[in-house]
Amino acid sequence: EAGVAQSPRYKIIEKRQSVAFWCNPISGHATLYWYQQILGQGPKLLIQFQNNGVVDDSQLPKDRFSAERLKGVDSTLKIQPAKLEDSAVYLCASSLSPGGGDNEQFFGPGTRLTVL
């Protein structure tokens, strides 16, 4: 089966510009996650969707980050305006349901963002 797809793979922008990332989860997966992975650190959850509803966005910097999953399938994550500290790899993951130990999260290849 096809894995989690993300695009673009790489993006370079200047600070204060806007950028959007796209994620298409594995077919049938109801739960979708966006993680931010800063160089040398582990991924950190930004937002979790269950179908098209937000379950957890407590770590999302809402003054500049937004995300949507309108039809409960693919999702976009936007940054506007970008700051230097937003340079990171943005990972999308999906799972059948949010069950902690019983439902594996499958990760996409990530989008590497560089803010100059």
Added chain:
Amino acid sequence: GNSVTQMEGPVTLSEEAFLTINCTYTATGYPSLFWYVQYPGEGLQLLLKATKADDKGSNKGFEATYRKETTSFHLEKGSVQVSDSAVYFCALSAGGTSYGKLTFGQGTILTVHP
């Protein structure tokens, strides 16, 4: 809050050496524990997991045992290969309002030389 601490890295070993990567955690309740691996140029993959105390997860020769008394989930392999070179992440998933959310450690870079 929940947190995961991994041993400081990077780790460099010769082929066929024994590997241990330490992982300890802090969590409320009874989390599930995971090891994820990221090979060069690839995405994160689940390596193994354990969902309750004293469970042992295993895969591809790697093992880790869920130790509730020491809040640890150390990763071990008896004989590493060059192909095991990768970044290894310990993670937990706890219940509550963020059911399913993974909390990761900072990662340990493993390099295996022939």
